[in-house]
Amino acid sequence: MSKYMTKQRKAMLAYLSAHADEKLSAKQLESALAGEGVSISAVYRNLSELEKEGKIRRVNQSGSREVFYQYTDGAHCKECLHLSCEKCGKTYHMNMQGAEMLIQNLAQSDEFTIDKANTVLYGICKQCRKL
Amino acid sequence: MSKYMTKQRKAMLAYLSAHADEKLSAKQLESALAGEGVSISAVYRNLSELEKEGKIRRVNQSGSREVFYQYTDGAHCKECLHLSCEKCGKTYHMNMQGAEMLIQNLAQSDEFTIDKANTVLYGICKQCRKL
């Protein structure tokens, strides 16, 4: 898709991969990278490019209208389902076993094929529950 | 929250409950109810009211940026997880057994508490898979 590795794209990829467990909005990225000379249009354009390339993916916060992006390169992310904590916003990876159990159960009883790439389970993580 | 049952609100509730298995956008509702004299502002205002009252809920289409609403009144909807077909857009209710298994499994192994109200599993339903 993209042919050049510009400094803007490099900065975005670096920031996104350094915060791979967080959901980031275009606005957050813009201000985080303001110092490195990345305009808001570059943010938007690169976000769509990176999404098409499969390096990041779009995630929607359950209750809200906001759109976030998250780094998801690598095989691990494509193998398991994701859990998103509604309090701290962090992303957790569901263990393979659980994911497979769920998927098979659904395939049999409800005859529904889960799309792992797009499914996110919302809830409260261990740590936030303790607070 | 709301004090009066206006004809606009009545029309919206009727339409939403008659299409409880579909995800509806503000725009869809506006055009569906255009004949009944419901302005776009009334659509938006009533959607937020109804959401606060728990009669409908917001659902985000996984890949897209669009926002949908769906009728969810009634006990059944609060008891089970929801499946959304990415092809036909229909909503299915996951059987209780499966839901409980998943939830307990997560509670034990990953120590994550699922928020049933906000979680939607995406995939392809039985009928669409056959096509």
Next chain:
DNA sequence: CTAGTTGCAAAGAGTTTGCATGGCG
């Protein structure tokens, strides 16, 4: 060099809001 990428500013799309009018109870 030369085509892809950026920044800016303007255009769009979707949603919210102020205010006068209308209608539910």
Next chain:
DNA sequence: CGCCATGCAAACTCTTTGCAACTAG
């Protein structure tokens, strides 16, 4: 009749796009 809800249009926010200038390869 009084207050809430509606309609309209303007205001906002978020995102996309056209175009000239810039830059990676």
